[in-house]
Amino acid sequence: MKEQNKIRDQFPILNQKINGYDLVYFDNGATSQKPLSVIESISDYYKNSNSNIHRGVHTLSRKATELFEQARKTVAQHFNVKNDQQVIFTAGTTDSINMVVQGLAKNYLQAGDEIILSTYEHHSNILPWQLWAEENGGKLKVISLLDDQTIDYAAIPALISSKTKLIAITHVSNTLGLITDLEKIKTIAQKNNIPVLVDGAQSAPHMPIDLQKLNVDFFVCSAHKMYGPTGIGLLYLSEKWLKDLATSKPGGGTIKTVSFEKTEYADGALRFEPGTPNISGAIGFAAAIDFVNLVGINAIFDHEHELVQYAQKKMSEIPEVIIYGKSNHKAGVISFNVEGQHPFDVGTLLDKYGIAVRTGHHCTQPLMNCLNVQGTVRISFAIYNTKEEIDIFIEKLVKVIKMLS
């Protein structure tokens, strides 16, 4: 509890009133709040070391380059990446996925090829593939869900053909919190020699991830969902794809030599980081990882797991509440509806009580269709949330239900 207070002290934004009530921030799946150490890493950078990086001969430029490359090392270490060149800074998960799709479209994917996705993918892991498929005669195959909304692993082999070129799957469903069993996916993929892309936007903030052990081809996530700033994310490439993924977004900094006749591209991460990168973003990302490691990612997982268990139990006691994806194996996310009520009304009234939740389709419309709902209400936790906040939430939820019915 004292520990918890010390953590909350790091997040000044939590000390505010909304409509006269203490803010309860349960919208961490959309974006987490940022600790002071992250906020200050950014201002410190601008106050002391700001400069453009690479190629610079002056002191500030060297300082900034070292901070930026140190950030790359911090990210690499955190995810246990062997060679820090495999860590590519992008604008976020969506940007990372687009870079993979555009690169693969150039020298790997052919007309008629198939990509396997799951029903609970985020739009950001659907639309880029869908656009590729539409424009190039490709095909998306969708893994269905079982009645408890977990992935129907047994259905995957039947989806695989000689045309299957990739499995792109989310690690943790942003809507349901369910954790995909990547070992099962990988066993099937490896047997058929199919590369795997893991959308880690919702797993990276909540659980330990060892990319050497995970041993997939692509892993992507966003800093802003894991205590870091907006506008920066990770694209991890396996050693193979670091060489083989085609350049889709060239620009200043990605090259060795340029002439109008011929351009020789750089090796390593630089080939995928055109133009001036989000330098302060990378530094803030590293500060966020330092924060996570100070608390301990396992401690974060345990804490959030406890919150989920506690909240699900309490919510189950409210007869009008329908919880989706009610498994125990889930990260800090719960999606629900109140019977007969529109999620928008529930969210609006909870907000009046100072409780920030997300409502709607959560960028997972295919999952909504599968659940046969317009939307859900989603609460999602971070390390700074408490059981007391859940108690408040439950109390107010009961009030809201009364108001609406």
Place this chain on the structure above:
Amino acid sequence: MKEQNKIRDQFPILNQKINGYDLVYFDNGATSQKPLSVIESISDYYKNSNSNIHRGVHTLSRKATELFEQARKTVAQHFNVKNDQQVIFTAGTTDSINMVVQGLAKNYLQAGDEIILSTYEHHSNILPWQLWAEENGGKLKVISLLDDQTIDYAAIPALISSKTKLIAITHVSNTLGLITDLEKIKTIAQKNNIPVLVDGAQSAPHMPIDLQKLNVDFFVCSAHKMYGPTGIGLLYLSEKWLKDLATSKPGGGTIKTVSFEKTEYADGALRFEPGTPNISGAIGFAAAIDFVNLVGINAIFDHEHELVQYAQKKMSEIPEVIIYGKSNHKAGVISFNVEGQHPFDVGTLLDKYGIAVRTGHHCTQPLMNCLNVQGTVRISFAIYNTKEEIDIFIEKLVKVIKMLS
């Protein structure tokens, strides 16, 4: 002078010693420093209003959305854009250009088509076109420079054919500071009904830009070169291209409805802003524009122009100094070499005296080839630079030349 001090007070980074000497920051072409108001707009955002934007029903989300959309309005107003949906936030100039190229490649450019560029383009305005050309059988045609390194406008008509699909040209050369006469370009383009893309990375920080008057198809720039944060830039689209530019980078937020069968994309700016945008970046960009407007963009231009005149005059008095692009019609940039010396040595020694300059090819290798040099030394100014700093620079440059020879 008092005004100038008040401005410098806004930039805490300038008050530092490098190797015992006062920092003289003449690397503004690479990236400018940031005033406190920009730095604080970012920390304030994270301390008070951080949340994911759009679709949110809770108070913080509304606050963050309003700040983000207000930032769009601020940028639109500054560049006199009619409809703020024409302002698209990207990761920077390079990202903006890539979005244009990728979009045009889908439904506008055909095999055999030609793009016209100038010899003094930045790699970021060469490589994306070159990659498109290589992969799709397109062709780049290059406008040559006259002996004084200005664009040979008279040569353009001969480059135009029925296959010419776009002129992509930099507004201000990042290496030479020369200002392109866009009216001449536009006259030729309009006569032949050819769209124009303007790379404003180096003009937006230094001179007033009215996009309604300018009336080009695409205009791009980066916040970090105009007192704003890294990781955020502008892609301006004309009304026509806001509708017609193909979606190349889809993701969460860019849609109306999604299913695995069919996706309906959103109208307006959102279609080009997939995933969680760089929210704090957009807010910092707006704060930077507020700073520019407080000082006055015309005052900035005049001040920098005076510095360029002053510095060029003083530099001309040093016999070993060769200035490139020695026109009077230039923004705050001067490129030079010391006869017989490598720019890297000049830059390294100036840095020892606390003077930050850029050396090398400045991501303009084709221009270097044209100048027949390996690289140059570049000094570039911002509103906080002073004549006193130029005096120091000149004094040290003379010393450096002595040390090297």
Place this chain on the structure above:
Amino acid sequence: MTIQEIEKEIVEEFDIFGDDWEGKYEHLIDLGKSLPLIKEEFKTEDRIIKGCQSRVWLNSELKEGNVVYTADADAIITKGMVALMVRVLSNHKPEDIVKADLKFVDTIGLKEHLSPTRANGLVSMINKMKADALAFIK
């Protein structure tokens, strides 16, 4: 009653609740529940005004020089707001509708629902109501 008079009436109606926002919202919800606002046959795709989350249907007709609106929404709070808008604007001359400033929303403390960043389609609905009125003038 003129538009202004109806606005005044609504303001007084909500004034009773003072600072009691819960009372206000309960009243709004009651308004939302009180009546079917639109004929089922009018709830067609082309009459939908899409917010991100909550959908609004609107039908506009000109009857004896006045615009008659009927509308509906799928979320009850939105529907309450829709009911207020219809009560204020319906059965008035197009000219008066176009000029209406709808300040009452601010006064009764529900302004946030008309924020353009709100995901409920209300702003689009009002724009549509005014646009339809304008079309009847021309």
Place this chain on the structure above:
Amino acid sequence: MTIQEIEKEIVEEFDIFGDDWEGKYEHLIDLGKSLPLIKEEFKTEDRIIKGCQSRVWLNSELKEGNVVYTADADAIITKGMVALMVRVLSNHKPEDIVKADLKFVDTIGLKEHLSPTRANGLVSMINKMKADALAFIK
């Protein structure tokens, strides 16, 4: 002399300048100018070590059990550094070269030039020198 002895000699040579960085750099520049470090015929494309801005050429040979380096650079400060490296490492057993820690660069206050973020190719050159030495062992 052993590698360490040469390092010590260089440290003493630079110690004379104390805090006078200008003196140090003038000395470094003189070292760079003093001699052609590599035969022109060896300045081939495949012997170039590319920094972003300043280029280094390196040639390694094994002569009577010692590695003999010759090298050059196009920027004079880089060339001075190259001259120091060659002076320290050339004519030693591959085993000793591989182990050398080259702390003298730090001691004489030129460490920044060995920063991996420096655009001068020196770090790559040292890596190449050591890799070549290692190759001679195997």
